[in-house]
Amino acid sequence: DTEVTQTPKHLVMGMTNKKSLKCEQHMGHRAMYWYKQKAKKPPELMFVYSYEKLSINESVPSRFSPECPNSSLLNLHLHALQPEDSALYLCASSPIGQGRGYTFGSGTRLTVV
Amino acid sequence: GDSVTQMEGPVTLSEEAFLTINCTYTATGYPSLFWYVQYPGEGLQLLLKATKADDKGSNKGFEATYRKETTSFHLEKGSVQVSDSAVYFCALSANDYKLSFGAGTTVTVRA
Numbered sequence: 001d002t003e004v005t006q007t008p009k010h011l012v013m014g015m016t017n018k019k020s021l022k023c024e025q026h027m028g029h030r031a032m033y034w035y036k037q038k039a040k041k042p043p044e045l046m047f048v049y050s051y052e053k054l055s056i057n058e059s060v061p062s063r064f065s066p067e068c069p070n071s072s073l074l075n076l077h078l079h080a081l082q083p084e085d086s087a088l089y090l091c092a093s094s095p096i097g098q099g100r101g102y103t104f105g106s107g108t109r110l111t112v113v
Numbered sequence: 114g115d116s117v118t119q120m121e122g123p124v125t126l127s128e129e130a131f132l133t134i135n136c137t138y139t140a141t142g143y144p145s146l147f148w149y150v151q152y153p154g155e156g157l158q159l160l161l162k163a164t165k166a167d168d169k170g171s172n173k174g175f176e177a178t179y180r181k182e183t184t185s186f187h188l189e190k191g192s193v194q195v196s197d198s199a200v201y202f203c204a205l206s207a208n209d210y211k212l213s214f215g216a217g218t219t220v221t222v223r224a
Contacts, residue, residue, distance in 0.1 A: 006156075031210060042202055042214035043157065056210060090156050099145035099164040102212060104156040 023091030
C-alpha cells in the first residue's frame with residue numbers, strides 16, 4: 001500500500017458546525033502532515049506529527065485541532081471556521097529523515113458557508 | 114531562510130514540444146530537492162527527487178539535475194503530451210520535516 005487516503009473528498013460546513021477530516025496511511029511512515037492549499041497557490045504547512053507527537057504547529061488558529069490517534073491515522077478537527085478557511089486540505093506522510101520525500105493524499109475540498 | 118523560486122507561468126505548449134521549467138533555491142546546508150506535480154482536482158504527486166549535488170532525478174520522461182554551483186534544479190521533458198497538463202511545484206527540504214515550495218508553474222499542452 002503506497003497511498004495516503006483522505007476522507008471525505010468534499011465537505012461543506014456552516015460556520016457553527018463541527019466536523020473532522022481523516023487521513024490514513026499504511027506505509028509505516030512515522031511523520032504525518034496537514035497542509036492547506038488555496039487556489040493557484042502552493043501548499044502551506046499547518047501541522048507536523050512525528051512519532052505520533054505534535055512537533056510543529058505553524059501558528060494555526062485554534063479552530064483547527066489536529067489529532068494523531070496512532071501511527072497510521074491523522075485527524076483534523078474543525079470548529080467555528082470562517083469562509084476564508086475554504087481550501088483544499090492535504091494530508092501527507094513521510095519516513096523520518098531528510099530527503100525521503102512526502103506522499104500526499106488527494107485532499108479534502110472544504111467549503112465554509 | 115530556505116526558499117525556492119520557479120519560473121512564472123502559465124506555460125502553453127503544443128504536443129511533442131520541449132518543456133523546461135526553471136527552479137533555483139536558497140538554503141543553508143545541503144537540501145534535498147523535489148519536483149511535485151498536481152493534476153486538476155487532485156493532490157500532489159512526487160515526480161522526481163535528488164538528494165545531493167550532481168544527482169539526476171528522472172521519471173515519466175521528466176529529468177532534473179541538482180546543480181549546487183548554480184543552486185538550480187530545472188525540470189525538463191523532451192516531448193510533452195496533453196496528459197502532462199498540470200501544475201508543477203519545485204520544492205526543497207533542508208531538515209527532517211519542512212518542505213519549502215515554489216509558487217508553482219501551470220503547464221497546458223495543446224493537441
